[in-house]
Amino acid sequence: MKGSLLPSIQTSKKRPTAPETRQRILDAAAHLFKDAGYAAVSLRGIADMAGMKAGSVYYHFKSKEEIVLEVLNTGIERVHDAVQSSYDDARESRSGSRIISECVKAHLNTLLAHSDYTSANVRIYGQVPQTVQLDAKIVRRKYESLWDEILGSVKAAGQLNETVDLRLFRLMLIGSLNATLEWFDPEHGNVEELANGYLEILLNGLME
Amino acid sequence: MKGSLLPSIQTSKKRPTAPETRQRILDAAAHLFKDAGYAAVSLRGIADMAGMKAGSVYYHFKSKEEIVLEVLNTGIERVHDAVQSSYDDARESRSGSRIISECVKAHLNTLLAHSDYTSANVRIYGQVPQTVQLDAKIVRRKYESLWDEILGSVKAAGQLNETVDLRLFRLMLIGSLNATLEWFDPEHGNVEELANGYLEILLNGLME
DNA sequence: GTCTATACCGGGATAGAC
C-alpha cells in the first residue's frame, strides 16, 4: 500500500523516472505547505526550493493536485507506521496507560519533529480541493481505525473508564494532539515533556 | 474595545457610511472564510454573496486584509463575550467543575453554532498574511488571559489537581475544543452532548 | 453608493528547443 489506489486524481501509472528528483519536489512541497497552506504555495515556489524551474516539475507530476495528494498520503503513512510500531512494542506490557502513552508520543514526535508530510496533512487537509480530500480520506480512515483498535484493546482489557465514548475520545485525542502544531515549537520545547503533560491530564483528569 | 487599536493595517479612520452594507460584506466574508480558507476566497465571491459587484466593496474597505482583520477580531470578541458572561454567572456557584463546564459550553456553542466569525478565526488565522496575524494577536491574547483567569481562580480555590500545568492545560483545552470544527456537524449532532462528553474526559480522566 | 471597465500581476499548465 504505497501510493496505490488513488481513484479520482490520475497518478500516471508507474513513474519510471528519477525517484530522487521526485523526492526533492515532494519534500519541498511538504515543507512549504506545512508553513503557508495549500493555495498560498505556488509551483514556482516548489520548483525553486527543489532547485529547478516550474515547467520541469511537470515532467514528474501531472498537476499540483497530484503533488499534494502524494504529500497528504505520505504524511498519514508516516504517523501510521510510527504509531503502529509503538503499539506493537507496548502491547506486550499489557498496561493500558503504557500503551496509550507510547502511541501518543509516537504521534506527537512524528507530527512535531520528524515529518513535514504529517504536519502538512494536518495543516492543509481542509484547504485542498474536494477531489483531493476524497482521495486522501481513504488513508486517513485507516489511521483512525488503528486508533480505534488501540483504544478498543485497552477497553477490552477493562482498563478504561466504562462511561467513555471511544469514538469521541479518539476524536478529542487526535484533535488535541494535532492542535499542538499551532503553538508548539520543537526548537524551544521538548516533545517528551509536552506528551507527558497531555497524558497526565487525559489519563487522570483535571479535578482534585 | 470595538475594532479599535489596529496598528499595522490601516483601517480608514472612522467609516461614516452604511453600517448595514458593511455588515453584509463582513457576514459574507466570515461565512466564506470559515468554509474555504483565506486564499481560496475572492473579493468577487464576497461581493457576490453580499449582493454587489467586486469594485463596490472598495468603497467600504481598503483591502481584503482589512476585511479579514475585522472578521478575525470580531470572531474572538464574540467568544470572549460569551465565555465572560458564562463565567460571571457560574462563579457564584463556587464549583470549579461547574465553572469550567459552563465556560466550555459557551466556547463550543459560539464556535460551532452561533458565529461564523469565530469559526473563521479558528480556521484561517494561520493562513493570513503576517501583518494581519500580528494585528489579530492582541485580541487573541486577551481571550487567552480570560481563560487563565478562569482556570487560575478554580485552582486558587483548591479544586484542581495540584500537578496540572495551567498554561499547558489551557492550550490543550482550547486546542481540543477548536479541533471539533474539523468534524462536528451542528446539523447532525448536539453541542450540549458533545460538551458533556469532552468534559467528562477532561475532568475525570480516561483511566479506570 | 454602486456600477463597468480595465490595469496589473501571478497563478497553473503546455510546447518545443536543447
Next chain:
DNA sequence: GTCTATCCCGGTATAGAC
C-alpha cells in the same frame, strides 16, 4: 530531464461614469 517562452485565467485593486 530541464530549460525558455508563452497561453490563459482569475485574483486584487483602481478610475471614472452614473
